Amino acid sequence: METRSAINTRKRNSKYVVNRNDCKKRKQFVLEPGMTGFLCTCNFHERGCVTDAYRLLNLFADEKSDMNKEFGTSSTSNTFTKKETDKSLEDDEDEDISTALEKEINELRTEREMPLPSRKFQVVDTGVKNMIFITSTLPNPLELVTKIVSKLDATKEQCTRYLLRLLPIEVVCKAYMDNIKTKASELFEKYFAQEPKTFSIVFNRRSNNSIKRDEIIEDLAEIILKKNPGNKADLKNPDIAVIVEVIRGICLLSIAPNYYKFKKYNLLEICNSTKNKATPKEEVAELTNEKNPEENIDTTEKQENYTSDNKNLDVQIEEKEQVN
Numbered sequence: 001m002e003t004r005s006a007i008n009t010r011k012r013n014s015k016y017v018v019n020r021n022d023c024k025k026r027k028q029f030v031l032e033p034g035m036t037g038f039l040c041t042c043n044f045h046e047r048g049c050v051t052d053a054y055r056l057l058n059l060f061a062d063e064k065s066d067m068n069k070e071f072g073t074s075s076t077s078n079t080f081t082k083k084e085t086d087k088s089l090e091d092d093e094d095e096d097i098s099t100a101l102e103k104e105i106n107e108l109r110t111e112r113e114m115p116l117p118s119r120k121f122q123v124v125d126t127g128v129k130n131m132i133f134i135t136s137t138l139p140n141p142l143e144l145v146t147k148i149v150s151k152l153d154a155t156k157e158q159c160t161r162y163l164l165r166l167l168p169i170e171v172v173c174k175a176y177m178d179n180i181k182t183k184a185s186e187l188f189e190k191y192f193a194q195e196p197k198t199f200s201i202v203f204n205r206r207s208n209n210s211i212k213r214d215e216i217i218e219d220l221a222e223i224i225l226k227k228n229p230g231n232k233a234d235l236k237n238p239d240i241a242v243i244v245e246v247i248r249g250i251c252l253l254s255i256a257p258n259y260y261k262f263k264k265y266n267l268l269e270i271c272n273s274t275k276n277k278a279t280p281k282e283e284v285a286e287l288t289n290e291k292n293p294e295e296n297i298d299t300t301e302k303q304e305n306y307t308s309d310n311k312n313l314d315v316q317i318e319e320k321e322q323v324n
Contacts, residue, residue, distance in 0.1 A: 029124040029135075031250050033174055037121075037135040038145065039167040039245060039252060046132060048162035050123050053134055056159055056166075057121050060148050061138070126247050128206050133169070133252075141168035142255055149262045149270060158271040165266050167243055171253035175211055177219065180244075180251050185223050191240055191255055196230025200238040200259070205246045216244060236260070 038057065042049035119137065126133050138144060145168040152159065173183045192199070201217045220242060224231050241259030245252040256265060263269035 029122060031124050031126050031133050031172065031247070033172050033250065035124070035133075035135045035169075035172045036138075036141055037133060037169055038141055039165075039169050039254070040132040040134060040163055041165040042130050042132065042162050043164065044130065045162040046130065049132055049164075050134075052160040052163035053123075053132070053166070054121060056148065056163065057134070057136075057144065059159075060144055060151075061120065126250075128247050131206065131247060141170060142257075144168070145265070146257065149265060149267070152267060152270045153262060156271050156274075158268065160267050164268060165264065167245075167254045167256065167265055169245075169252045169254050171251075173251050173253075175208060175246050175249050175251040177211070177216070180211075180216065180253075181219055181223065184220055184242075184253060187253055187255070188220075188224055188227050188242075192224050192227040192231055194228075196228050196232070197239040198232050198234035198237070199224055199240050199242060200233065200235050201242045201244065202259070203244045203246075207248045208246045211246050211251070220244070 038053065040049055040053045119135075121134050121136050123132060123134050145166055148166065171183045171187050173179050191197075199221075201220050203213050203217055205211060205213070221233060224242075237260060239257065241256045243252075243254035243256055243259075245254070256262075259265065263273060
């Protein structure tokens with residue numbers, strides 16, 4: 001007969017095997033070529049970063065979908081008959097809160113059980129710390145990120161705590177020069193072939209030594225110039241920044257308009273930056289004079305009035321002394 005200690009050891013081993021399999025299942029979603037989505041960076045709080053990214057992306061994506069639904073219903077409202085609209089209103093009134101909640105729960109459950117390619121947002125493993133990739137089924141990640149950074153730049157309201165940078169990734173390919181140049185040429189056709197624009201190329205490399213910085217920048221710049229001879233490089237204030245992120249054996253290409261205006265797409269820096277900087281004393285005086293036009297009197301006139309008043313006082317004092 002087996003002793004109690006042997007049985008406990010066997011139970012512990014079986015639990016260990018189950019936990020190990022669970023870990024493998026959780027890490028089965030990895031960054032692969034052909035994906036599109038969003039690259040997120042953080043500082044040692046990856047779980048909080050993923051939560052911030054999910055909340056922010058879903059918030060703005062839902063706002064966009066709601067606007068599209070409203071536009072679609074308003075544009076097609078004339079095609080519906082009166083009976084159909086009345087019937088839909090009655091159905092909405094009959095549906096109570098519990099049914100609506102149950103419906104929403106079922107939708108979330110089905111979305112969670114969906115395979116990876118059909119999910120709206122899904123985090124995948126990059127193999128590098130503080131670098132998180134969220135794949136998406138949205139056709140244009142740049143449109144959503146532009147909407148987010150523009151809103152934050154206008155309101156200065158901080159919406160994230162752990163999520164730092166949010167970059168829209170339109171191309172994910174293997175980190176080979178021939179493959180990168182082929183995919184980059186297809187991407188640049190969309191942004192650089194129509195009108196001449198200024199550009200800069202930002203290259204970052206992590207856990208990869210095969211891709212040379214100078215080589216990839218020169219090759220990509222040559223492709224951009226071939227698309228339109230009017231394109232020019234501008235490192236300080238480009239119209240479009242091409243972000244090249246090489247992570248292990250994967251290359252990610254991102255197009256970022258107004259890259260430096262939006263603080264390199266750092267969401268916290270956008271919210272912390274202030275538009276109105278400290279003005280010199282002369283500018284402050286001009287602003288106060290503009291606010292109070294009645295008090296906007298030339299300083300020379302004030303000095304002349306002041307000196308004339310002093311002379312009148314001196315004359316009055318002399319007259320009083322003569323009288324006494």
